[in-house]
Amino acid sequence: MATDSWALAVDEQEAAAESIGGLRIREKGDEPKPEENGAQTGPSEEEKDDDDRAAQSLLNKLIRSNLVNTTNQVEVLQRDPNSPLYSVRSFEELRLKPQLLQGVYAMGFNRPSKIQETALPMMLAEPPQNLIAQSQSGTGKTAAFVLAMLSHVDPANRWPQCLCVSPTYELALQTGKVIEQMGKFYPEVKLMYAIRGNKLDRGVKLQEQIVIGTPGTVLDWCSKLRFIDPKKIKVFVLDEADVMIATQGHQDQSIRIQRMLPKNCQMLLFSATFEESVWNFAKRIVPEPNIIKLKREEETLDTIKQYYVNCNCKEEKFQALCNIYGAITIAQAMIFCHTRKTAGWLAAELSREGHQVALLSGEMMVEQRAAVIERFRDGKEKVLVTTNVCARGIDVEQVSVVINFDLPVDKDGNPDNETYLHRIGRTGRFGKRGLAINMVDSKASMNILNRIQEHFNKKIEKLDTDDLDEIEKIAN
């Protein structure tokens, strides 16, 4: 039957989505091919640590224990500019149910985050307002919509009232945990996971008030299997819209779910980024939206001293690194390599020299990566060797030195300026002065370095690592 083949297709899509959800271990023989010495051209697909946004997003969630601080103002585009816009400075002002206020405080939240100050009054308003909200990861979006969902359910009604769609199984579980924590003192409200593998008997009608899941299963449960009556949904949340649309098919499934919901259902959409594709998607899902944007802090190279070292091969680069370590005290450093193979080699060499080294590599499961980062954050290791994709978006405050053992290039071998800024930018944040050292090992990589210099219009000084006095000077 047509519906069955369609359901099968949905299953397949979800299986594919889950397999790129980050939790996987590579098979033996799946290792990268040996790289050519010294050549810094774009790596082949196998060589490169492939990662994806869902894994990155999950990693961020796993390692984040605090809000990301931001001084930027929120930008608000209101659907109805005549209705008073207000923001709150405390959770009390929101007149939450006492059980929920208790849950919020038990989580250690003292006051709403920047995005929550504006988003929460809108989400809790009567009549409910639709919202599209964008702010970087870690600014309190999840906590905000979880609070909105918990506030809107009627625990006396034993049917699904809030539907939350996440891009992957793992991300859905993380959000589910927040719902459980925040709803700790509100045990009448129950939660159900609509994820692959959660098999229910045919004919069952869900009694849980909140359902969180991945698009394929949620769609299945609302339509073909009818575990959920979509017409009774009051709040629909689409989380991580940017990650969602990176998976083929999810966009379509989300739109199909949305079409089954009643006209007065509150639609909420969250995203860490807001490129054109996300924006187009958001407009299809959320009619007449209020829009809240929180600008990301700009990364700059102003407070960073940048150097480059001329070498001929990776062994020479390693020697230069040893010379730097011998001359200056480095509290904590992050070293970026192009491939997993180089990263593994370098970590082993550094360990042999007596350094406490942490290695972050693409074949590790996301949880393992989170554990490595936490150990490094706690200062258990002083050097973190990593490939580029693994470390994107990770902030380790205390890092004072960043070393580009290989310069960042895109898949065509052109300079990846954005990644360069991202790698280096972190050291100079928090008002401290940072140090960045680039290893150059060929004409090609010198050319890349020159183009990076030109792009940022910032000089990268040459450093002679055979001259101890010169190295000592850069630390001052």
Ligand SMILES: Nc1ncnc2c1ncn2[C@@H]1O[C@H](COP(=O)(O)OP(=O)(O)OP(=O)(O)O)[C@@H](O)[C@H]1O
């Ligand atoms: N008002 C608050 N006060 C203190 N901590 C908060 C507050 N809101 C959220 N947090 C905490 O800050 C961290 C980030 O919050 P949250 O996960 O809601 O952000 P997010 O924007 O959804 O990020 P991501 O998309 O990465 O999940 C979490 O550890 C959360 O418990």
